[in-house]
Amino acid sequence: MFQNISVKGEVGTLRPWNYGIVYLNLKEGDSVLPCMLTSGCTSKAGFQLKEGMTLTLTGFIVTNPKKGSYYLKAVSMSNGDSLGDSLRKLLELKKELEEQGLFDPQYKMPIPGTIKRLGVVSSETGAVINDIINVTRRRNPYVEIILAPSLVSGEGATPGIVRGIKKLEAYGCDVIIVGRGGGSSEDLWVYNNRKIAEAVFECSVPIVSAVGHEIDYTILDLVADARASTPSQAAEIAVNDINIIFDKIDNYKERIGKAMRSKLLLSKSKLDACRALIKAKSPQHKIQNTKQRRIIIEERIRKSMHENLLKKRHVLNIYIERFKGLSPLEKLNQGYAYAEVNGKTLNSIRNVNKGDEVNVYIRDGLVKTCVVDTEDISYPVSEG
Numbered sequence: 001m002f003q004n005i006s007v008k009g010e011v012g013t014l015r016p017w018n019y020g021i022v023y024l025n026l027k028e029g030d031s032v033l034p035c036m037l038t039s040g041c042t043s044k045a046g047f048q049l050k051e052g053m054t055l056t057l058t059g060f061i062v063t064n065p066k067k068g069s070y071y072l073k074a075v076s077m078s079n080g081d082s083l084g085d086s087l088r089k090l091l092e093l094k095k096e097l098e099e100q101g102l103f104d105p106q107y108k109m110p111i112p113g114t115i116k117r118l119g120v121v122s123s124e125t126g127a128v129i130n131d132i133i134n135v136t137r138r139r140n141p142y143v144e145i146i147l148a149p150s151l152v153s154g155e156g157a158t159p160g161i162v163r164g165i166k167k168l169e170a171y172g173c174d175v176i177i178v179g180r181g182g183g184s185s186e187d188l189w190v191y192n193n194r195k196i197a198e199a200v201f202e203c204s205v206p207i208v209s210a211v212g213h214e215i216d217y218t219i220l221d222l223v224a225d226a227r228a229s230t231p232s233q234a235a236e237i238a239v240n241d242i243n244i245i246f247d248k249i250d251n252y253k254e255r256i257g258k259a260m261r262s263k264l265l266l267s268k269s270k271l272d273a274c275r276a277l278i279k280a281k282s283p284q285h286k287i288q289n290t291k292q293r294r295i296i297i298e299e300r301i302r303k304s305m306h307e308n309l310l311k312k313r314h315v316l317n318i319y320i321e322r323f324k325g326l327s328p329l330e331k332l333n334q335g336y337a338y339a340e341v342n343g344k345t346l347n348s349i350r351n352v353n354k355g356d357e358v359n360v361y362i363r364d365g366l367v368k369t370c371v372v373d374t375e376d377i378s379y380p381v382s383e384g
Contacts, residue, residue: 002061014051034071041074090192102201108225109206117144119168119176124149128179128231135235140242152180157190162199169205175238179210179231191218210234337362349374
């Protein structure tokens, strides 16, 4: 009874497969029908499939007993030019929010370099919170993680997400991550909501969007202060590596220590200079310098006197030798004699007469003589 039926709807999640086969979701409102398009169906269409377009598929229902599910296997399609109602509303909302400035980069807040408290709006049972916890603990185990549990798709998700953002803002979180794991475009559709966009824009805390995969974009991604392709990357954006912080602290300590040592050396140099100046100006130093100069002068005088004495002694010895050569006693020691007559030196035969008494002095005494006779003798005189 489900052969050769036609279903009209808006293209949701679109996943091209091998050999020209395409999987997509056909949706209308909250209803979703999984569909498979054969290669023949896509090749005959004459247009390119896009998410959000309105499409009419003709085919038959195929059941999957193991999963208890069913899907439409389409053999032909038509009406691929018009936009679906959901996509049209999304584009209208996006344009309106853009005109209001919610996407303007000037309103986006920077992510702090270091944080103490990280807020997370997501499901309490999914892999998102576990991934964020693991990355955060690895990068900085001192960061406190606060989870505001919320539905991430379907009815009730929107108020839960808005409420979670406001609670975490009031709790004093430094950064908030709003995220969920991957899924179909229908699963992520809740994040294309005006209330969530306004809550993110009005929040005074920086918000990181981590919804779906890198290829998935929602209005939340456009309003958020930063976007991450995965929850793990969102944690890396929000939480700085503690080792980098420790390295900076060590660098600051080294620079401060080096600056302090340089300052101390400079102060010590100035102190030593002041001490030297005070010492040079002190009476004790002047007295000590005077004593030192006196000692040097005394040493110079003593040395000069000694040298002068040696010179004088040398000259004296020269004179002594000369005097020895001229001394009568020295002549007497050599066998010469000194004659005296009437108290006068006898140096010529003309000064003595026959019979005069003559005193003759020799080396060891006096000889008294009487002149018997005189004789005139001419001694040879050297020309030198």
